[in-house]
Amino acid sequence: MNQNDPSDIVGPHHYRNAEAMLAHGERVWLRAAESGLLDIHVDHESNDRLIVRETGHEFTLLCSCSYLGLNHHPRIIEGAVTALRKTGTTALSIAEIRVRLNLLVELEESLRDLYRAPALPGVSCSVLTAGILPLIASGHIGGAGGPRVMVFDRFCHFSMAYIKPICGDESLVLNCPHNDLNYLEDICKKYPRVAYVADGAYSMGGRTVLEGLLDLQNRYGLFLYFDDSHSLSIEGPRGEGYVRANIEMNPLTLIVGSLAKGFGASGGVAMLGDERDFQFLYRNAGPVTWSQNIDVAATGACLASADLHRSPELGQLQEKLRRNIDYFDQRFPTRFSGNGLPIRLIEVGDEDLAVRLSEELYRNGYYCSAVFFPIVARGAAGVRIMLRADLETDRLVSFCNTVESLMVSA
Ligand SMILES: *Cc1c(COP(=O)(O)O)cnc(C)c1O
Numbered sequence: 001m002n003q004n005d006p007s008d009i010v011g012p013h014h015y016r017n018a019e020a021m022l023a024h025g026e027r028v029w030l031r032a033a034e035s036g037l038l039d040i041h042v043d044h045e046s047n048d049r050l051i052v053r054e055t056g057h058e059f060t061l062l063c064s065c066s067y068l069g070l071n072h073h074p075r076i077i078e079g080a081v082t083a084l085r086k087t088g089t090t091a092l093s094i095a096e097i098r099v100r101l102n103l104l105v106e107l108e109e110s111l112r113d114l115y116r117a118p119a120l121p122g123v124s125c126s127v128l129t130a131g132i133l134p135l136i137a138s139g140h141i142g143g144a145g146g147p148r149v150m151v152f153d154r155f156c157h158f159s160m161a162y163i164k165p166i167c168g169d170e171s172l173v174l175n176c177p178h179n180d181l182n183y184l185e186d187i188c189k190k191y192p193r194v195a196y197v198a199d200g201a202y203s204m205g206g207r208t209v210l211e212g213l214l215d216l217q218n219r220y221g222l223f224l225y226f227d228d229s230h231s232l233s234i235e236g237p238r239g240e241g242y243v244r245a246n247i248e249m250n251p252l253t254l255i256v257g258s259l260a261k262g263f264g265a266s267g268g269v270a271m272l273g274d275e276r277d278f279q280f281l282y283r284n285a286g287p288v289t290w291s292q293n294i295d296v297a298a299t300g301a302c303l304a305s306a307d308l309h310r311s312p313e314l315g316q317l318q319e320k321l322r323r324n325i326d327y328f329d330q331r332f333p334t335r336f337s338g339n340g341l342p343i344r345l346i347e348v349g350d351e352d353l354a355v356r357l358s359e360e361l362y363r364n365g366y367y368c369s370a371v372f373f374p375i376v377a378r379g380a381a382g383v384r385i386m387l388r389a390d391l392e393t394d395r396l397v398s399f400c401n402t403v404e405s406l407m408v409s410a
Pocket residue numbers: 123124125126127157159199203227228229230257258259260267268
């Protein structure tokens with residue numbers, strides 16, 4: 001063996017390649033940094049009013065995933081504080097499968113009731129995904145019968161794509177063109193056991209093809225893994241999210257979501273289709289087992305938020321969000337108009353124009369991020385807007401006016 005031959009050292013790069021990723025990613029980050037759009041330190045007055053201490057610059061957040069504004073809801077803040085006072089500890093600091101606080105058990109039961117499914121809490125959605133996907137690949141979740149071919153939708157969120165190398169050590173991993181049911185059906189015909197990994201609502205807009213997937217599940221026993229972080233809380237009568245609101249749970253379906261977006265707290269949740277998986281995952285799902293779970297403050301916040309999800313206030317907030325989305329769609333029709341989700345893209349085409357628009361908006365008091373290839377197609381660069389229920393009407397109107405005048409002058 002030649003000691004200097006790098007081919008002995010470089011990995012196979014089947015599922016990740018940091019060198020290739022950084023080559024593009026770093027350039028984009030550094031460009032945003034140069035434009036003063038990164039590393040902004042603020043004090044919080046509201047989501048509509050963040051203040052840079054050094055300069056006094058004030059701005060409105062138009063790129064927050066707190067779609068219902070629950071991140072500053074007094075009841076949720078109070079829930080966190082009360083939980084700490086009541087338990088008198090920040091955490092027990094022992095694996096939850098061994099010993100866990102009644103407060104966390106209360107949350108498990110509260111989420112089980114809310115989502116009408118066994119609900120496993122986790123410190124984050126990413127940790128739940130990291131723990132669960134490899135066990136689907138190995139065939140330990142989703143019924144006996146051995147490993148499953150893992151098919152990842154090409155647009156699925158980083159938190160899932162990141163786990164491909166681990167899944168790939170257990171079974172065959174494939175990438176599927178976005179929402180391509182024909183591709184998926186071919187795989188189902190070719191292999192006896194297949195799992196499909198997708199977002200429920202995608203972070204660049206659009207949804208999964210739920211009906212077609214359920215049909216494949218019925219015909220081929222396809223396992224479905226959904227991450228519905230972007231529609232949790234904002235859709236469904238109890239904020240179950242798009243997928244849960246439209247399906248019945250079964251042992252071949254698992255839904256995860258972040259509790260740090262629309263839900264307004266911290267942590268993640270896995271809605272399980274099989275009661276037996278609850279204890280099994282607590283024992284065996286990688287970081288779910290050996291890393292911390294939701295801490296006491298976050299558990300208290302989650303409990304308060306879950307209660308709020310059972311009250312009429314949820315529907316009112318969903319309605320306020322809808323009104324803001326409708327107003328925006330009326331001012332700036334886009335291909336996402338009318339899809340009910342809060343993520344919008346103002347397309348300007350050119351990458352530099354997008355960055356300049358984002359800079360100008362920030363100067364005028366609105367933070368939203370420029371997006372370009374590979375996040376969106378080449379030549380389709382623009383500014384990503386995320387609407388909120390707690391975005392004040394006059395603020396939204398003046399934001400739209402500002403965008404309009406900047407686009408005219410560009
Ligand atoms: C934000 C996001 C996550 C990350 O959630 P955490 O709870 O912070 O890990 C995962 N999946 C999707 C689709 C997201 O948008």
